[in-house]
Amino acid sequence: MSADFLRTGGLLLIFAMVGAGLAIGQLVERSTINSKAAATAVFMQSITAPLSEELASTGRLTVESVQRLNGLMSSSSLGERFPYLEIWLPDGSIVYSNSPMLIGRRFPLPPALKLALAGEVVADYADLRAGEHTSRNLGVAYLEVYSPLRSQADGTVVAVAEIHERTQPLEADLLWLRIATWIVVAVMTMLIMLGLYGIVRRGTRTIDVQYEAIMARIAEAERLAMLNKRLSDRLQRASMRSVEIHERTLRAVGADLHDGPAQLISFANLNLDAFRSGPPEQRDRLGHVIGAALKEAIVEIRAIASGLVLPELRGLPVHEVVRRAVAQHGQRSSTEVALDAEPIDLPVSEAVRICAFRFVQEGLNNATRHGGSRDQRVSVALHGTQLTIKVSNGNPAKAADTQIGDDGSPQLGLLGLRERVESLGGRFEAELNADPAILTMTLALQGGLIEPA
Numbered sequence: 001m002s003a004d005f006l007r008t009g010g011l012l013l014i015f016a017m018v019g020a021g022l023a024i025g026q027l028v029e030r031s032t033i034n035s036k037a038a039a040t041a042v043f044m045q046s047i048t049a050p051l052s053e054e055l056a057s058t059g060r061l062t063v064e065s066v067q068r069l070n071g072l073m074s075s076s077s078l079g080e081r082f083p084y085l086e087i088w089l090p091d092g093s094i095v096y097s098n099s100p101m102l103i104g105r106r107f108p109l110p111p112a113l114k115l116a117l118a119g120e121v122v123a124d125y126a127d128l129r130a131g132e133h134t135s136r137n138l139g140v141a142y143l144e145v146y147s148p149l150r151s152q153a154d155g156t157v158v159a160v161a162e163i164h165e166r167t168q169p170l171e172a173d174l175l176w177l178r179i180a181t182w183i184v185v186a187v188m189t190m191l192i193m194l195g196l197y198g199i200v201r202r203g204t205r206t207i208d209v210q211y212e213a214i215m216a217r218i219a220e221a222e223r224l225a226m227l228n229k230r231l232s233d234r235l236q237r238a239s240m241r242s243v244e245i246h247e248r249t250l251r252a253v254g255a256d257l258h259d260g261p262a263q264l265i266s267f268a269n270l271n272l273d274a275f276r277s278g279p280p281e282q283r284d285r286l287g288h289v290i291g292a293a294l295k296e297a298i299v300e301i302r303a304i305a306s307g308l309v310l311p312e313l314r315g316l317p318v319h320e321v322v323r324r325a326v327a328q329h330g331q332r333s334s335t336e337v338a339l340d341a342e343p344i345d346l347p348v349s350e351a352v353r354i355c356a357f358r359f360v361q362e363g364l365n366n367a368t369r370h371g372g373s374r375d376q377r378v379s380v381a382l383h384g385t386q387l388t389i390k391v392s393n394g395n396p397a398k399a400a401d402t403q404i405g406d407d408g409s410p411q412l413g414l415l416g417l418r419e420r421v422e423s424l425g426g427r428f429e430a431e432l433n434a435d436p437a438i439l440t441m442t443l444a445l446q447g448g449l450i451e452p453a
Contacts (some may be wrong), residue, residue: 014189016189017189024185044161047161050065053152059095060095069085070098083164084099087160090157090158090159093106094107101136107130110127112124117160118157121145121146123146124143142164143165144162146162195210261300265293265294268290268293275290316353317343317347318344318348319341322356323339325378326360326378335368335376337364338376340378344380346445348449350451352387355421360391364376364378364391377436378391382445388442389440390438390439393437414439421443424443425443426443
C-alpha cells in the first residue's frame, strides 16, 4: 500500500508541482516587473513632473526643458540604465526624445500607452516591430515603463513619459526568482509527499505535526505582512515629509529674498526719481545711498545662493568632503571648528558625499545659530563598512531648542537632515540635551552607496 501510494501520489504531486511552479513563477515575474515599474515611475515623476504644466498649456517643451532632459539622459550614470526617454502626447506624437529623429513624429498608440493615457503606470517589454523602434533600428527588447503626466490644475493626463530600461539586471533578478521559486516548490512538494506518506504510517500524530507547522507558517506570514505594512506606511510618511520640507525650503528662500535683497532694491528704486530730478549735491548724496543699497542687496543674494549651491564634490573621499564643509563653515562664520577625520579610501556614491556635506554644514550652522559656536567639533570614522559622522557643540541648553521654530513648528534643518540620512538607509540621532550636544549620522556603505570601480 505504501509503495502504491508513493507511485500514485508522487506522480500526481509532480504534475501539481509543475503546474504550481509555472503559475507561481508567472505571478512572481509579473509582480517583480510591476514593482520595478513602480520604482521607475517614481523616478520618472521626479524628472518629468515639472514639465506637465508646460505640456498642458502649450503642448510642447521649452528649449530650457529640452536641454535639461538631454543633460540628464546624457549622463553616464543615468544613460547606462535608461538609454531612451520619450514623452508622448495623447494624439500619438512625440514631443521629446533623446533620439532626435523621433521628435515631432506621430505613431500608432501602443496598447501600453493607451493604458497610461487612462492614468495607469504600465510596464512591458518593447515591441521591436513598433514604428518608433524601427525608425531608429532598435535591436534590443528593453523594458518600457509608461508613466502618465498629469495637469496640476485638474489632474487630467496631458502626456505620457516612456522610459526604456536595460533588462540585464531585471533578467538576472527574474532568473534568480525562477530558480528560487522552483526550489521552494520542489522542496514543498517533497515535504508534502513525505507528510502524506507519514500520514499513512503514523496517522493522527503526523496530522498534528503538520497542523503545528502550518500554523507557524501562517504566523510568520502574518508577521511579515505586518512588517511590510509598517514599511509601506513609513515610506508614505517619508514621502509626505519630503514634500513638506521641499515647500518649506522654497518658502524660506522666498522669505529671505523678499525681506532682504527685495527691500533694498525697492529702497533704491524709490530714490531714483529724486536722483534724476534733484540738484547736483542731492544727486551725489542719493547716488551713494542707492549704490550702497544695491551693493548690500548683491551681498545678500550671493549669501543666499552660496547656501543653496554645493561645491564640487565629485570623486572626493568622504573625509575630504567633511573637511571642505568644515572649512567653508569656518570661513563664513569666522569660528573655530575642531576636526577629527581619519582617511577613508572607500569609494562612495555622489549621494553619500552630498549627504555627508549637508549633514556637517547644517549641523555646524545649528551649532553657530543656537549653540553660540562654543567647542564645535566634527569627527568622521569608518568601522568596517559603517560610516559615522558626528557634529557637536558645547551649549546643550540652546541646542535643545533647535527642533522648534519661532512659530512652534518643527525646524526645517534637523527634519531635512533626518530625511536625507534615512533616505539612504542610515540612522540619524540628535542628543540635544547632552553636554556637549551631538548630532550623529550612521550609514552602512554597501550596495548602491558604493561607487563602482
